[in-house]
Amino acid sequence: MKVLLAAALSVPLLASAHKAILPRQATTTPVPTPSPPISQGLPSGSALTPPATGSTLPSVSFSLAATNPTAIPVSLISSGTLTTATIPLTTIQPAGAVPTYIPGAPPLPDLSTVLPSDYPPLDKPPPIDHPLVKQWVAEVLASGIDIPNITVTVLGGCPANPEAAADQSRCWWTCGGCVDDSDITTCPDKLTWGLTHDDGPAPYTPNLLQYLSAAKLSTTFFNVGSRVISYPNTLRDAYMAGNQIAVHTWSHPQMTTLTNEEIIAELGWTRKVIKDVLGVTPLYWRPPYGDIDNRVRAISKAMNLIPVMWTRLSPTVTFDTGDFNVAGGTNSVSQVLSNWQNIISNASTINTGFIVLEHDLFLQTVEIATGYILPAALANNPPLKITPVIDCLHKPWNQAYLETNDNKTNPIPNPNEGKVVINGTNGGGAQAGGGSGSGSGSGSGNSNQSGGAVPSGVVHSGLLAIAGSVALALFAFLA
Numbered sequence: 001m002k003v004l005l006a007a008a009l010s011v012p013l014l015a016s017a018h019k020a021i022l023p024r025q026a027t028t029t030p031v032p033t034p035s036p037p038i039s040q041g042l043p044s045g046s047a048l049t050p051p052a053t054g055s056t057l058p059s060v061s062f063s064l065a066a067t068n069p070t071a072i073p074v075s076l077i078s079s080g081t082l083t084t085a086t087i088p089l090t091t092i093q094p095a096g097a098v099p100t101y102i103p104g105a106p107p108l109p110d111l112s113t114v115l116p117s118d119y120p121p122l123d124k125p126p127p128i129d130h131p132l133v134k135q136w137v138a139e140v141l142a143s144g145i146d147i148p149n150i151t152v153t154v155l156g157g158c159p160a161n162p163e164a165a166a167d168q169s170r171c172w173w174t175c176g177g178c179v180d181d182s183d184i185t186t187c188p189d190k191l192t193w194g195l196t197h198d199d200g201p202a203p204y205t206p207n208l209l210q211y212l213s214a215a216k217l218s219t220t221f222f223n224v225g226s227r228v229i230s231y232p233n234t235l236r237d238a239y240m241a242g243n244q245i246a247v248h249t250w251s252h253p254q255m256t257t258l259t260n261e262e263i264i265a266e267l268g269w270t271r272k273v274i275k276d277v278l279g280v281t282p283l284y285w286r287p288p289y290g291d292i293d294n295r296v297r298a299i300s301k302a303m304n305l306i307p308v309m310w311t312r313l314s315p316t317v318t319f320d321t322g323d324f325n326v327a328g329g330t331n332s333v334s335q336v337l338s339n340w341q342n343i344i345s346n347a348s349t350i351n352t353g354f355i356v357l358e359h360d361l362f363l364q365t366v367e368i369a370t371g372y373i374l375p376a377a378l379a380n381n382p383p384l385k386i387t388p389v390i391d392c393l394h395k396p397w398n399q400a401y402l403e404t405n406d407n408k409t410n411p412i413p414n415p416n417e418g419k420v421v422i423n424g425t426n427g428g429g430a431q432a433g434g435g436s437g438s439g440s441g442s443g444s445g446n447s448n449q450s451g452g453a454v455p456s457g458v459v460h461s462g463l464l465a466i467a468g469s470v471a472l473a474l475f476a477f478l479a
């Protein structure tokens, strides 16, 4: 039974979804078309020009404090040329195992009850008419958190959305790097690196886990829900080994292009599959491509998810290694290592710590991390402190997850989560006037109940339909 889950392998789908949309780094650079595997040779200075099919990439100079003696040579880490074996998991974590480093953590659930057929199709935006999505929409609505009524963006980033890009009130990170107080963009302490890896769990995640374990390091994984269906045991091993598990959506879309309900479905299913596989629900997430604005922020807040970005010092100095694009042939390994050299050099000039964008989705990204970036970071002078994000923020481990969070000392924004009940017998009550329900949230001692109407401005047009059908117990507690 457990083995069945691992059979659904669809990394290529996700990869093509990534590349079809935006460059990984949220800039105004035109979208590079995925190209076949290549290496070496373009005249230097053309790194920003997407290589034409069959062309080659420039080799960029870099220098690192150290490399792993067993690292695969840079020249070999290019698309399609590597055949490194995946390392099998050393341990299949059994049901009932408890991660002792997280105070109050529940035992691991029985994986045989986690059936892919109970979840949406992989790597596609989940349908919004599922009763659970309606339930989550009702919870967001009942949170009392103001969801700005701003238009969705269209694919194509800033050039395709000139009005939205110019609208400062959206605080759209993609166009200008606007951040909100609630966004985690750095670690507080100088020379502290809040390590993160996105898009797994994936076939080579165990190789990264083996390196991290040997180096006594741990990271924060931003996991794609579809990949959790494919590799649940890898997620369990990462979690039990002391890595922070966080949310990275179900199908890796640009969140500002989605309606409120679509955003809720992406986050809700990812939270749920992680909870079903680990027994805990993450309280942190990362928007794919860093694509977040005040509407996406408000919805994620209502779903008790704190956004974690990566450090950005200016439009041209963003702490993105560019590692994602190596597998598709649109970035060279030497460019990634040169980017890393710039990141680490810029990091020592700022008074805070930092967060960097890296991925565990592909063999190439894992080889670059374990062969070069992490060994260089460990040998860096001045020395770096390297921790998962929850640690670098000086937060205790129990605050990484809903079930272990002490709600008295660390109140969550929406204590209604899991408590709003909608009437399932009427199509979930999500049609206007089509059902009713009972807001049963009793709060948790940290909430102030307010009147029974949705304050104007709270309801986005897309959510309006449900307003009439849910009897709201409205909590206006705002963290």
Ligand SMILES: *[C@@H]1O[C@H](CO)[C@@H](O)[C@H](O)[C@H]1NC(C)=O
Residues within 6 Å of the ligand: 316, 317, 318, 342, 343, 345, 346, 349
């Ligand atoms: C910071 O990074 C940029 C490239 O992103 C690079 O041009 C610059 O030299 C770096 N600054 C330092 C102090 O290393």
Ligand SMILES: *[C@@H]1O[C@H](CO)[C@@H](O)[C@H](O)[C@H]1NC(C)=O
Residues within 6 Å of the ligand: 104, 402, 403, 404, 405, 406, 407, 415, 417, 418
């Ligand atoms: C905190 O609240 C959440 C959501 O209501 C709940 O699941 C969790 O058990 C609470 N934490 C503790 C330690 O009781």
Ligand SMILES: *[C@@H]1O[C@H](CO)[C@@H](O)[C@H](O)[C@H]1NC(C)=O
Residues within 6 Å of the ligand: 423, 425, 426, 435, 436, 437, 438
């Ligand atoms: C929920 O639906 C059932 C069956 O249609 C109905 O009997 C009940 O009254 C409904 N509850 C509310 C609160 O409307």
Ligand SMILES: *[C@@H]1O[C@H](CO)[C@@H](O)[C@H](O)[C@H]1NC(C)=O
Residues within 6 Å of the ligand: 445, 446, 447, 448, 477
């Ligand atoms: C609830 O409201 C009262 C009075 O407005 C305020 O003093 C208190 O701080 C509020 N509690 C919370 C948890 O917001």
Ligand SMILES: *[C@@H]1O[C@H](CO)[C@@H](O)[C@H](O)[C@H]1NC(C)=O
Residues within 6 Å of the ligand: 149, 150, 457, 459, 460, 461, 464
């Ligand atoms: C949201 O804004 C649009 C115009 O941009 C408007 O038509 C709609 O009525 C607004 N919805 C709410 C709930 O305010």
